Amino acid sequence: MHYNIPNSIPNIKGNEIAYVTEALSKGMLTEGDYMKEFEKKIASSQGKFHGVCVSSGTAAIHLALLASGVNHDDEVITSASTFAATANAIIYTGARPVFVDIRLSDFCLNAKELSNWFSKNTKMINGFCINLKTKRRISAILLVHVYGFYSNREEIYNIIKSKNIKIIEDGAEALGSFVNRKPIAYGASIFTISFNGNKIITSGGGGMVLCKNKKVADKIRYLANQAKSKNYDFIHNEVGYNYRLSNVNAAIGLAQFEKLDEFVQKKRNTFKKYKNFFNNTNIGEMVEESAEVHCNYWMPLLRIKKSKKINIFEIIYKMNQIGIQLRPIWKPLILNKAFKQFETTSQLKISNDLFKRTICLPSSTSISSKDIKIVCEKLLYYSIN
């Protein structure tokens, strides 16, 4: 039997075609009202923010780091277990990522480990926080809200108080999540989003930076537009980037945004069905939100019990062979050739352990109950056979 159960594909049953048709018929392909509307709607859904739409979530992080003053040869602390884009964006600035282990509970950066590491390995010198081993300045922390969970910013703010370190938040996977009933970006000063095809909403590729400070937003818009003066005279005082999102992509994004609440509800229902099944087996349990978080469950995670010694990579392979698209979680970045030369704050025991026993389950918003049942039964079958 061959199935067709993708991991997380877009759902375009709303106003996408109507909005794109309108943008095209007005000849507003590159710039236009959809961009402004998209920025306004996303930004105001999260609190008091200035939104700048860009060509990808990666571009959003890159510009957020630059606008936060991250410099060549600085160090930027981030999570050991995240998508490569997080570290790539740090490296584009000329800075170096430092990887911190994650928490068993929600796969986000382990604040306890970070706090210990700071006390033993850093010192304030001339107003900057310096890594005593590398002698580099730590200028920022890039918090990643993986899989829609919440990487606790309050905890991190407490750790870095008076250390002259900026916090930038990679919320690529977290739009639609809430913390203490507030949208996840609410308390952030700078927060980035991805609208890549597999995200909770998509613009067919794109991203956005949400900034509390208008000057920072203006700087990001300027850098995303080749650092061009506002006039017609093409004056460039800095090196810029071509990171603009098109009006056509923004039209898709806006139509998708209208469905965000519905998509989150669908993902949460899917999570519940997986939980009802797997938490009643003895192979493992679904990774669940903590009491203060309302997770978008962008990608529901099944954490297999350590004692089971199940080879998840074999299961993932077998399931993919029959058309059920399972995925492992992010491989600790340090294990990739591209990132192996960078620093870590520990042996990353939790990241390594969870990588070997956690599976991302299919959760497209169009997935049927019948398909969820098939995923459950087949996965259980391969786990015990």
Ligand SMILES: Cc1ncc(COP(=O)(O)O)c(C=O)c1O
């Ligand atoms: C955690 C994380 N950061 C950054 C990105 C980059 O976003 P994009 O693919 O839009 O560049 C992604 C997703 O793709 C992601 O999952």
